[in-house]
Amino acid sequence: MMNRIVSTLVVALACLLPVTALAGEINLFVAASMREVVNELSADFAVKNSGVTFKKNYGASGALAKQIENGAPADIFISANVEWMDYMKKKKLADDRSVATFAYNSLVFAGRPGVKAASLHDVTKLEKIAIGSPKSVPAGEYATEAFRKAGIDKQLEKKLVMAKDVRECLLYADRGEVDGAFVYKTDALQVAKSAKILFTVPQQYYPRVTYPMALTVTGGKKAEAAGFYRFLQSAEAKAVLAKHGFLVK
Structure with a gap:
């Protein structure tokens, strides 16, 4: 009986304690064509997680991958083609388990x-x-x-x-x-x-424009980066992508 009372009190106290919020800086390396989408999504995420800040680097996918390879701090990489993500994987800079398709373009x-x-x-x-x-x-x-x-x-x-x-x-x-x-x-x-x-341009002339995303090896160890990565896969993120003209299927 006493054990049951103690257990109930522990659960009740846990419910009263504040939920640990995500906090810290997230470094994003993102293909230039994703600027407006990622700006909007990062702003939405920051509103829901007031302790999170973002440092964003937009540019050509190849240039971004090279910067990461040369030691630039990056937590999430979004490329405008599969080849540069494969390069990141080959160099062991991307967390292989996190590689996923973010969106498509034409x-x-x-x-x-x-x-x-x-x-x-x-x-x-x-x-x-x-x-x-x-x-x-x-x-x-x-x-x-x-x-x-x-x-x-x-x-x-x-x-x-x-x-x-x-x-x-x-x-x-x-x-x-x-x-x-x-x-x-x-x-x-x-x-x-x-x-x-x-x-x-007719699709038969070139591979489908695919945007893969991944946590970097260092980003995979950061709770706030992992949280934003999950947010990028949400229905809310897909709606923002569609609003900006991207395809999600």
């Missing part, structure tokens, strides 16, 4: 109104085309693969203007410094000022 050609281009072959008639540097920017890699499969890679060789990331590509198109740019659909819809989507 490749489009955007240019100012008046530019006449309705297909990949029409692009060969233009003078300057911006793409992200394929060595580090997945969007540029997707674009060059599309050129190759469409048989127009040789025709475009001397017309390409390389950008450090997909946002810079779009900026060139917005300013009219190029006739158009190969960018992600979400960027063209959300960020472009004067440039408009002229056509969507």
Whole structure:
């Protein structure tokens, strides 16, 4: 009888104690095209976990992976293609168990109104085309693969203007410094000022744009990073992705 009373008191006291809140800084390394989504999701998470702060680094997936490899503090990595996540796994920088698909996107050609281009072959008639540097920017890699499969890679060789990331590509198109740019659909819809989507690149010409995410090896040991990682997989996060034009299936 006494043991039962003691047990009941312990449970009651535990219920009265405050729940331990997540606290600490989370370092995010995220593909540039995910900026608006991750800004919104991190703000929502911070409201629910007032002790959590974020340090965000947006850029080309390859450049981000290299920074992490060189010792930059990172807890969560979101890439714009599978290859750079595989690189992180190979270098033992990502927690293999946490690798998951975050979202999908598609490749489009955007240019100012008046530019006449309705297909990949029409692009060969233009003078300057911006793409992200394929060595580090997945969007540029997707674009060059599309050129190759469409048989127009040789025709475009001397017309390409390389950008450090997909946002810079779009900026060139917005300013009219190029006739158009190969960018992600979400960027063209959300960020472009004067440039408009002229056509969507047919999916058969390039691999599906996939955004894998993972905790880094160090991030996997941090409760706040693991908490945000779980939040990124929630229905709430999927709704935010869809609102910004990303696909979640």
